[in-house]
Amino acid sequence: MFFYQRGIHLMIPIVRTSPYRPILAAVFAAISVLMIISITGCSKDDSNDKAVKADGIQEITLMTHDSFSASTDVIQAFEQANHAKIIFLKSGDAGEALNKAILSKNNPIADIFYGVDNTFLTRALSENIFVAHDSPLLDRLPESLRLDPENRLIPVDFGDVCINFDIAWFKQRNLDPPVCLEDLLAPRFKDLVVVENPATSSPGLAFLLATVARFGQTGYLDFWKGMKQNQVMITSGWKEAYWGQFTAASKGTRPVVVSYASSPAAEVYYAKNPMDKAPTGVMVDNGAAFRQVEFAGILKGTKKLELAGKLMDFLVSKTFQEDIPLQMFVFPANKEAVLPDVFKKHAVITDQPARLDYDIISKNRESWIINWTELML
Numbered sequence: 001m002f003f004y005q006r007g008i009h010l011m012i013p014i015v016r017t018s019p020y021r022p023i024l025a026a027v028f029a030a031i032s033v034l035m036i037i038s039i040t041g042c043s044k045d046d047s048n049d050k051a052v053k054a055d056g057i058q059e060i061t062l063m064t065h066d067s068f069s070a071s072t073d074v075i076q077a078f079e080q081a082n083h084a085k086i087i088f089l090k091s092g093d094a095g096e097a098l099n100k101a102i103l104s105k106n107n108p109i110a111d112i113f114y115g116v117d118n119t120f121l122t123r124a125l126s127e128n129i130f131v132a133h134d135s136p137l138l139d140r141l142p143e144s145l146r147l148d149p150e151n152r153l154i155p156v157d158f159g160d161v162c163i164n165f166d167i168a169w170f171k172q173r174n175l176d177p178p179v180c181l182e183d184l185l186a187p188r189f190k191d192l193v194v195v196e197n198p199a200t201s202s203p204g205l206a207f208l209l210a211t212v213a214r215f216g217q218t219g220y221l222d223f224w225k226g227m228k229q230n231q232v233m234i235t236s237g238w239k240e241a242y243w244g245q246f247t248a249a250s251k252g253t254r255p256v257v258v259s260y261a262s263s264p265a266a267e268v269y270y271a272k273n274p275m276d277k278a279p280t281g282v283m284v285d286n287g288a289a290f291r292q293v294e295f296a297g298i299l300k301g302t303k304k305l306e307l308a309g310k311l312m313d314f315l316v317s318k319t320f321q322e323d324i325p326l327q328m329f330v331f332p333a334n335k336e337a338v339l340p341d342v343f344k345k346h347a348v349i350t351d352q353p354a355r356l357d358y359d360i361i362s363k364n365r366e367s368w369i370i371n372w373t374e375l376m377l
Helices: 021-043 047-055 072-082 094-103 121-126 167-172 181-185 202-215 220-229 238-242 263-269 305-315 324-328 341-346 358-376
Strands: 058-064 084-090 112-117 154-166 193-196 233-235 256-260 280-283 290-299
Touching (some): 058 094, 058 305, 072 084, 072 305, 094 112, 094 202, 112 121, 154 305, 220 358, 233 238, 238 256, 290 305
Antiparallel strands (some): 112 290, 154 256
């Protein structure tokens, strides 16, 4: 395993696609949820429950996006302290996983959901699938990250989605890397950039929102028209873009990619040979980065509310929070968590993130995606 990734998707990575593909993806997601429900419905009352009752261990299911990762010893710390077993239900990218949680809300397939981000926050809350949890650790989470005043969704981690570039690629050609979004429209960046589809990828959506914040609701499409003229490549998810096309991490041909401002720390941490400087740079100034916050919440309908509350508290505890950076390469939400040295040296958090009111995002997110899809695909 190389390092984290923030989205695996059902859709096949392509540059051009049918406008009906999102509809088909939704249909496939619904079918997969029905299959999961039918399978879990048959198994919950059979041998698994008998085994749990026999040894006194209570199982709790944590539904996550595919990028979730945690150290075995950290998970075991919770399990041993609570005489419990965590069952992980990885369910696709953040948007795909949320769709499955919504479609199964009348017969929940998990007890807790982790992975709702701030781009889907209002949608998640409007579906009324979470119950409030007033964790005793809330005061250790910055107010800027606590976006749900009712604490149905509690922040677990955050990071900045931004442009990453291959430092060596530009140096070898004596070219300047981009420093702002407008640079990407210059002729010298033709055929050099790869981005993720905002309809299928959470970092893709975050980057789209950054362009809306930068150029406005009437100007962002002009930016994307220029990107299209510059032959931007579009993939369905982060993995396909970063591992499949980015020159610094693959045999691809694109030295500019949408990723995270913490990606350089991951490159250093997983390098085969020790390095003092990251091989990748990031573009985070001038509103070019969008801050992505990820939340967890207890799913309404759980029959294990007390244990679910304990697991929620554990997710924001120092034990779990200090495990996050080197597992998922994002920043912990708990301000008391100590960062590893590689994060302190190489991961970046901008003081100039793109800003959009969450009500505006909620009202316009789907239309922005539709307009982007009609233009780009």
